[in-house]
Amino acid sequence: MILLEHAVQPTPATYQHAEAGLLEMTGGIEAWWSGRAATACIHAYYAARLLRPDVAHPQAVVPAMMCPTAAQAALIAGIEPRFADVDADSGLVTLENIQARCTPQTVAVVVIHLLGNVVELDAIRVWCHDQRILLIEDPTQALGGRFADGSFTGSGAELALYSLNRTKIIEAGGGVLVARSARVVDALHASAAQLRLQSSLDRETRTQLALSSRNLHHSLAGLLRMGLAAPQQVAQAFLAVRPAYEPLYLLACDPSLDLNAAWAALPAALVHRLELARLYAEHLRAGSWKLLTGFEQSGVCWRFSLLLRDGSQQVAFSEAVRRDGFHVSNLYWAANQFFRPQDACPGADRFGRRVVNLWVDQTVDADYVRRCCASLLAHAPQ
């Protein structure tokens, strides 16, 4: 199915190979395409609410280490986000941390396979099922990757959501939800009508608003990093202006895109990413950092990541490597600090202060990686 501004339609031919591939990979029954993963996430939350009519004030538990999307989407869907801490050395959420944040009001739990590192879902799935909580898997950064038992990511929960927008593993555009149970399929059909997709937002406004949103996030994370504002102050400022960004989150599917071609290119893209990730790992073995190597098990790398031993060097180090002409990002910051600092997440805080992400996508090659590694080693904090 595709979500348009005022209608739901069957999936067009230009999406069908991608859809069939995703359904096969995940054991899914039905796919719902929209303009972005955030929209898919809102749709999933509405379905979670419908499945739990007994809960008056619903909550969703989301990982603290992520972009603000899952929490923003929850608020738009009328759900209060709660934040589960992550392991400080992997950035991944654990069953214990999810359990610590669940209440009788919890209707959904979102799990993200961060940067290509996979969260094993068996125990989390059983526990969520027992608690009547809808488990939502986000394999965007591990598309085509595998769990320890060899099954594909996206097959671990009742519902999987993907972003196929710029910078993701497939960049054709759009977001998609894959439903793996009949009750979720029914709930998605019923809740599709509740989505108010934006027809009024023109391209220029959207671009400016997206830029403003990114800048706000970076600015506030900067204050937190320097200790110049307390999380409570930052959350207050962020929550006060947050509603202005809501129109960004409800985006209809663009049926003119060619998802089939992008899907056909997936196997080659995964090989390219894995080869470059291994090259970084080989060159960066000795350094004042820990390497995240979960891609060796999952078979997919979204960004190659270092965890600096000394987080105080994160910005200076990244800037030095950037000045040498290489892509470096550290856009992740513990999301609970923007939405709900009282959900303490020390592991996410520690991870966010130390992580440095490097590129493995189609815009870079082996020669780039070797030169980038030389720059990283030259500027490595002592």
Ligand SMILES: *Cc1c(COP(=O)(O)O)cnc(C)c1O
């Ligand atoms: C980028 C990203 C999203 C948001 O995707 P959009 O299509 O921009 O809404 C959600 N989850 C993960 C893991 C992402 O990396």
